[in-house]
Amino acid sequence: MRAAIVKSRQELTLEEVAEPAPARGHVLIEVAAVGVGFVDVIARRGEYYDFPGPGAVPGVEVAGLVTAVGAGTSEEWIGQEVLAVLPAFGGYAERAVADADRLFPLAGTGVDAAGAVALGVNAFVADIASHRAGIRAGERVLVLGAGGGIGVLATQAARARGAEVTVVTSSAERGARLRALGAAHVVDRTRSPLDDGDSYDVVVDTVAGPALEQNLHRLRPNGRYLLCGAAGGPPQPEALAALLTDFHRSPTLFAFSLNSVRPEDLQASWQRITAMLRDGSLAPVVDQRSPLTDADAALRRVESGTPFGKVVLLPR
Numbered sequence: 646m647r648a649a650i651v652k653s654r655q656e657l658t659l660e661e662v663a664e665p666a667p668a669r670g671h672v673l674i675e676v677a678a679v680g681v682g683f684v685d686v687i688a689r690r691g692e693y694y695d696f697p698g699p700g701a702v703p704g705v706e707v708a709g710l711v712t713a714v715g716a717g718t719s720e721e722w723i724g725q726e727v728l729a730v731l732p733a734f735g736g737y738a739e740r741a742v743a744d745a746d747r748l749f750p751l752a753g754t755g756v757d758a759a760g761a762v763a764l765g766v767n768a769f770v771a772d773i774a775s776h777r778a779g780i781r782a783g784e785r786v787l788v789l790g791a792g793g794g795i796g797v798l799a800t801q802a803a804r805a806r807g808a809e810v811t812v813v814t815s816s817a818e819r820g821a822r823l824r825a826l827g828a829a830h831v832v833d834r835t836r837s838p839l840d841d842g843d844s845y846d847v848v849v850d851t852v853a854g855p856a857l858e859q860n861l862h863r864l865r866p867n868g869r870y871l872l873c874g875a876a877g878g879p880p881q882p883e884a885l886a887a888l889l890t891d892f893h894r895s896p897t898l899f900a901f902s903l904n905s906v907r908p909e910d911l912q913a914s915w916q917r918i919t920a921m922l923r924d925g926s927l928a929p930v931v932d933q934r935s936p937l938t939d940a941d942a943a944l945r946r947v948e949s950g951t952p953f954g955k956v957v958l959l960p961r
């Protein structure tokens with residue numbers, strides 16, 4: 646089969662590789678769509694702790710048809726269209742193996758394979774973050790990195806809970822698209838900074854970087870800060886001093902990685918996600934669809950920070 650392989654820190658190439666075989670507890674998926682995530686950018690750079698390096702295949706989310714199962718795995722999966730979250734990469738390929746307890750059926754959701762991977766890990770992050778923070782109707786929520794893969798879904802998930810959502814993004818055009826997804830207020834970070842007088846019950850931050858300390862100070866009393874990513878650079882420990890300085894306001898920091906979410910909590914999240922899909926409060930946002938042969942360009946587009954929503958590869 647064909648797969649896109651990391652050749653070096655700068656290069657991804659399409660090659661013929663051996664077919665994967667599903668081990669005990671796993672299934673084989675005929676991949677119809679793959680999500681291209683920031684995690685793949687970091688993996689190719691050699692900066693992801695769990696990526697094997699040159700010779701390995703990136704990609705942590707695929708959608709497609711289950712065609713075979715490994716020992717000890719229910720044959721009922723065969724023939725089902727699923728979204729799969731892959732624990733050990735391997736998604737940029739015509740076929741991939743996935744853990745049976747990290748499969749999410751697409752039947753009845755109304756989304757196709759591209760839409761499913763545009764939800765992918767980002768929808769789990771957006772939903773579980775909103776759920777853990779206990780976002781309530783009427784609360785003020787700030788979404789940083791709002792035009793990105795997680796941000797477009799976090800904006801919708803917070804709005805679905807009745808919050809008044811402020812988004813920070815990088816152009817008027819992205820701001821207009823975020824308003825259409827439910828944002829009440831838009832800050833274009835290329836034109837003006839956030840108003841220091843404004844404060845929020847919840848901050849969903851996928852950017853971190855040098856502004857983290859200042860953003861922690863934006864929490865209202867009993868506020869919750871969801872640190873979900875670091876598209877703007879790794880957070881520095883000194884930034885967390887803000888939590889102690891603001892002790893009198895009882896701030897809570899959730900540092901949140903999907904890697905530590907238990908399979909049963911992912912399944913519960915999928916139930917909430919599909920309920921939002923059905924009532925129309927959540928929809929996937931696909932930035933661009935490309936063939937697997939364009940994997941290198943797709944990864945560079947994600948690295949550039951310009952996509953609105955999710956870049957998707959279509960192996961077939």
Ligand SMILES: NC(=O)c1ccc[n+]([C@@H]2O[C@H](COP(=O)([O-])OP(=O)(O)OC[C@H]3O[C@@H](n4cnc5c(N)ncnc54)[C@H](OP(=O)(O)O)[C@@H]3O)[C@@H](O)[C@H]2O)c1
Nearest residue numbers: 683790792793794795814815873874875876877901902903
């Ligand atoms: N917690 C988890 O389990 C988990 C899961 C998946 C991904 N992640 C991480 O979450 C982060 C975001 O992922 P994503 O898929 O949403 O990435 P993405 O699609 O690249 O979006 C990131 C967004 O952040 C904004 N941004 C980028 N650089 C910035 C900078 N220097 N300063 C301010 N804003 C900046 C941009 O949005 P605007 O142009 O709209 O401002 C960009 O679209 C990544 O670090 C990724 O590794 C975490």
